[in-house]
Amino acid sequence: MTPIRRVLFRFFENCTSPVSLEDIQGKCFGKKHSADFATVYRQLETLVEEGILNRSDVPGKKQYYEVRNIHHHHFLCTKCQEIQCLQEQVIRESLEEVFFQIQKQGMEIDSHILSLSGTCKKCKGY
Ligand SMILES: [Zn+2]
Ligand SMILES: [Zn+2]
Ligand SMILES: [Zn+2]
Numbered sequence: 513m514t515p516i517r518r519v520l521f522r523f524f525e526n527c528t529s530p531v532s533l534e535d536i537q538g539k540c541f542g543k544k545h546s547a548d549f550a551t552v553y554r555q556l557e558t559l560v561e562e563g564i565l566n567r568s569d570v571p572g573k574k575q576y577y578e579v580r581n582i583h584h585h586h587f588l589c590t591k592c593q594e595i596q597c598l599q600e601q602v603i604r605e606s607l608e609e610v611f612f613q614i615q616k617q618g619m620e621i622d623s624h625i626l627s628l629s630g631t632c633k634k635c636k637g638y
Contacts (some may be wrong), residue, residue: 516547516555530568530576530586530595570595571627589632596632 513521519540531539533553541547556577559565568576570588576595585603587596603626611621 514555516541516551517559520552520555520559524565524577524579527578529597530570530573530578532573532593533575533577536577568595569625569627570629571625585626585628587632588627588629589635590629591631591635594632594634598628 520536523536523540533549533556536556537547537549537552541552553575556565560567560577563580565577566580567574568578568586570576570586573588573595578597582599583604585598587598588594589596607624607626611624614621
C-alpha cells in the first residue's frame with residue numbers, strides 16, 4: 513500500500529460525513545507531506561473506481577468524498593458548506609413508495625438524486 517493510500521484509509525476511518533478534496537488535502541497532507549493536489553485527487557478517484565469511496569451526489573459538490581455504505585441522502589448547509597449524512601430509514605422507505613407509484617404508471621426508474629439544502633444547526637446558532 514502506498515503511503516498516500518494508507519493516510520487516506522486512516523483518515524476515512526474517522527469520517528462520518530463527506531469531506532471536500534481541499535479538506536482532505538489540508539488535513540491529511542499538511543505541510544510536511546509532499547503529496548500535491550493532483551496526486552491526492554487521483555488516489556481518491558482510484559478509491560471511487562475500486563468501490564471503496566463514493567463521490568458526493570450533492571449538486572455542485574462533486575469533489576466531496578465519503579466511505580461507501582448503505583444508500584442515503586445528504587443535507588447541504590448553504591452557509592458553512594458542510595454536508596451531513598441523513599441515514600433516516602423513513603426517507604428511503606418513502607422514496608421506495610414514490611418509485612413504486614411511478615413505476616405503476618409504466619416508467620422505469622434507474623437513478624435518482626435527492627438533494628436537501630438549508631441552514632444547519634450550528635449556523636442557526638443553537
Ligand atoms: Zn436515494
Ligand atoms: Zn452550517
Ligand atoms: Zn453520506
